[in-house]
Amino acid sequence: xxxxxxxxETGVPVHTLKYYLREGLLMPGEARSQTRAEYGPEHLERVxxxxxxxxxxxxxxxxxHSILEALTAPPPSRxxxxxxxxCALPSSGGGTAVSQEVxxxxxxxGWRVGPAAPALRALSAAVTAxxxxxxxxxxxxxxxxxxxxxxxxxxxxxxxxxxHSPAAAMHAxxxxxxxxxxxxxxxxxxxxxxxxWERNSTASPGPDAAWRARADPVRRSPRHAVARxxxxxxxxxxxx
Amino acid sequence: xxxxxxxxETGVPVHTLKYYLREGLLMPGEARSQTRAEYGPEHLERVxxxxxxxxxxxxxxxxxHSILEALTAPPPSRxxxxxxxxCALPSSGGGTAVSQEVxxxxxxxGWRVGPAAPALRALSAAVTAxxxxxxxxxxxxxxxxxxxxxxxxxxxxxxxxxxHSPAAAMHAxxxxxxxxxxxxxxxxxxxxxxxxWERNSTASPGPDAAWRARADPVRRSPRHAVARxxxxxxxxxxxx
DNA sequence: TCAGTTGGACAGCAACACTATCCAAAGGAA
DNA sequence: TTCCTTTGGATAGTGTTGCTGTCCAACTGA
Numbered sequence: 434x435x436x437x438x439x440x441x442e443t444g445v446p447v448h449t450l451k452y453y454l455r456e457g458l459l460m461p462g463e464a465r466s467q468t469r470a471e472y473g474p475e476h477l478e479r480v481x482x483x484x485x486x487x488x489x490x491x492x493x494x495x496x497x498h499s500i501l502e503a504l505t506a507p508p509p510s511r512x513x514x515x516x517x518x519x520c521a522l523p524s525s526g527g528g529t530a531v532s533q534e535v536x537x538x539x540x541x542x543g544w545r546v547g548p549a550a551p552a553l554r555a556l557s558a559a560v561t562a563x564x565x566x567x568x569x570x571x572x573x574x575x576x577x578x579x580x581x582x583x584x585x586x587x588x589x590x591x592x593x594x595x596x597h598s599p600a601a602a603m604h605a606x607x608x609x610x611x612x613x614x615x616x617x618x619x620x621x622x623x624x625x626x627x628x629x630w631e632r633n634s635t636a637s638p639g640p641d642a643a644w645r646a647r648a649d650p651v652r653r654s655p656r657h658a659v660a661r662x663x664x665x666x667x668x669x670x671x672x673x
Numbered sequence: 674x675x676x677x678x679x680x681x682e683t684g685v686p687v688h689t690l691k692y693y694l695r696e697g698l699l700m701p702g703e704a705r706s707q708t709r710a711e712y713g714p715e716h717l718e719r720v721x722x723x724x725x726x727x728x729x730x731x732x733x734x735x736x737x738h739s740i741l742e743a744l745t746a747p748p749p750s751r752x753x754x755x756x757x758x759x760c761a762l763p764s765s766g767g768g769t770a771v772s773q774e775v776x777x778x779x780x781x782x783g784w785r786v787g788p789a790a791p792a793l794r795a796l797s798a799a800v801t802a803x804x805x806x807x808x809x810x811x812x813x814x815x816x817x818x819x820x821x822x823x824x825x826x827x828x829x830x831x832x833x834x835x836x837h838s839p840a841a842a843m844h845a846x847x848x849x850x851x852x853x854x855x856x857x858x859x860x861x862x863x864x865x866x867x868x869x870w871e872r873n874s875t876a877s878p879g880p881d882a883a884w885r886a887r888a889d890p891v892r893r894s895p896r897h898a899v900a901r902x903x904x905x906x907x908x909x910x911x912x913x
Numbered sequence: 914t915c916a917g918t919t920g921g922a923c924a925g926c927a928a929c930a931c932t933a934t935c936c937a938a939a940g941g942a943a
Numbered sequence: 944t945t946c947c948t949t950t951g952g953a954t955a956g957t958g959t960t961g962c963t964g965t966c967c968a969a970c971t972g973a
Contacts, residue, residue: 436950448932451951468939468950478807485806487930489765489799491731494930515869519862525729525855544867552862559729559855566725566852567718567844569832577828578853579860584821586864588814590872604807610862612806613818615765615799617861618854620819622759622792624826625850627784629755632830676919688963691920708919708970727961734961 434472436462443480450480458483458497482608490611496523503607508599516547518606524551526558534572535560542579585617674712676702683720690720698723698737722848730851736763743847748839756787758846764791766798774812775800782819825857 440447453459459479462470479501486492486500503521531553539546539553546553563570592609596602680687693699699719702710719741726732726740743761771793779786779793786793803810832849836842 446932447950449930452931455952464951466939466950468937468952470951482806485802489802490806512873515866519866522862526859539863539867542867544863545870546863546866550863550866552859552866556856556859556863559852559859562725562729563849563852563856566722566730566848568849568852569845570849570853570856574828574832575856578825578857579864581821581824581828582857582860583864583868584824585818585861586868588817588821589861589865590868592809592814593869594872605809606865608806609803609808610865612799612803612808613810614858614861616796616803616810616815617818617822617857619766619792619796619799620822621825621829621854621857622762622850623779623784623786623790623796624819624823625829625846626755626759626786626790626792627779627782628823628826628830629833630785632834633752686963687919689961692962695921706919706970708921708968710920 434476435469436472439472439476439480442477443484445480445484453480453483456494456498458494458501486608486611489615492523492611499523500607500611504600504604508603511599514593514602515606516550518603518610519551521607522551522610524555526551526554526556529554529558529561532557532560534575538572538575538579541576542583544583589613674702674716675709676712679712679716679720682717683724685720685724693720693723696734696738698734698741726848726851729855732763732851739763740847740851744840744844748843751839754833754842755846756790758843758850759791761847762791762850764795766791766794766796769794769798769801772797772800774815778812778815778819782816782823784823829853 434442436447436450439445440450450459454461459476462472462476464470483497483501486497487494492500499521503517531548535553535557536548560570560575589606589609593602593605596605674682676687676690679685680690690699694701699716702712702716704710723737723741726737727734732740739761743757771788775793775797776788800810800815829846829849833842833845836845
């Protein structure tokens with residue numbers, strides 16, 4: 434496969450592939466002559482990965498580099514697996530310290546996390562930023578979020594453990610973490626709409642009456658049983 | 674408060690404040706003369722909000738505009754509240770259609786969501802992008818993620834419902850959704866490390882032996898009881 | 914009076930991810 | 944062989960984004 438075919442296959446222009454080659458994001462093809470090289474399926478896969486990370490994962494070129502290194506270089510031991518993975522990932526809270534609140538949260542939850550984990554710094558920074566923006570984030574709220582995200586992490590680890598090789602596990606963790614963040618965020622929004630719909634449908638139909646109707650005790654248990662599409666729900670077609 | 678004081682208070686340079694004024698992200702102060710205006714605490718708050726959205730929320734200027742509009746303009750009815758909020762939010766899946774898989778997922782979960790919700794399109798796009806990147810995302814996995822995110826959304830709606838006014842609820846939803854996404858993502862990573870630690874500590878200590886040791890039945894129930902810091906856990910100090 | 918601040922207009926900049934141009938050396942078809 | 948296209952390589956340019964710098968006249972405060 435020559436570079437033009439690789440370009441046609443992936444939909445990425447040749448110029449961009451050359452750029453990736455230059456930047457080291459794409460390994461050079463097998464040189465057939467001074468001006469010809471052969472590319473294989475691994476190049477195809479690599480190009481698709483890079484495109485996905487850059488385009489949909491919002492990952493910068495430098496971070497893609499670091500991710501690719503983690504994917505190709507090592508089979509680290511199972512213990513600092515996620516450490517290696519998370520250090521390869523782009524992390525926001527670079528210069529921040531771990532706040533006491535976050536440390537206490539982790540301790541209260543009984544989580545076992547190395548005290549220097551980048552994720553702890555990122556979490557501290559994100560919590561501070563949210564509060565700066567005027568979000569009223571109480572400790573109990575944060576804790577409920579944390580418990581929900583533990584379920585997410587359980588799925589993540591299940592997937593990683595179920596991989597057929599260390600390399601596959603590394604791929605699952607690194608790429609899965611980056612690329613599934615948007616999935617989770619979108620799921621959150623979808624779930625918000627659903628949750629809000631259920632609360633509003635059970636509450637009184639008055640327009641803006643019960644803003645403090647937070648106490649609807651029917652919510653925790655039979656969320657599936659209630660309102661399982663009795664009609665097709667086309668009530669909301671909002672402009673984009 | 675003059676513009677220089679506003680700048681000093683917020684740490685944002687005067688030039689940038691002028692830029693925000695020009696862009697309409699910051700409302701003009703009360704004009705005292707042709708070359709002097711008075712800024713109040715609402716300007717302070719606004720500047721902090723804009724900064725947080727741009728700097729930590731990764732929101733572009735145009736999207737900030739749309740968010741601010743949603744915050745200041747309306748008190749929409751409780752029913753299309755989240756519709757208005759989500760339309761104001763930056764959404765990735767602009768041109769995408771809602772995939773059948775996503776539609777089926779939502780239906781299987783019994784969620785009530787308007788079929789044109791931007792979040793559904795964003796979800797479809799994110800799932801596709803993840804698969805393009807080589808992530809093996811099965812339906813059952815996606816469903817587990819969705820169930821976890823429903824818990825997150827329940828917290829979100831609790832917070833919104835607990836707000837003291839429609840405007841406060843709008844703020845909680847819009848700003849909370851944007852600014853807490855990074856918090857959730859960071860929590861996910863922290864939880865991953867903890868989850869992985871627990872699995873590795875219960876598994877056999879062999880180096881890379883049990884990659885297929887997905888069947889450790891001790892996980893769902895007593896996650897808090899096990900390993901509640903018997904010693905201070907300083908085993909992982911990785912380089913940043 | 915006079916340095917310093919303000920609002921306003923407008924141009925410039927740094928980072929980023931490409932994208933375009935040019936070139937000489939291969940292939941490949943006629 | 945001739946001529947056109949493709950390739951790898953180098954280098955420079957583009958468009959977008961979020962500021963940042965410069966300049967200016969009007970005004971304020973000491």
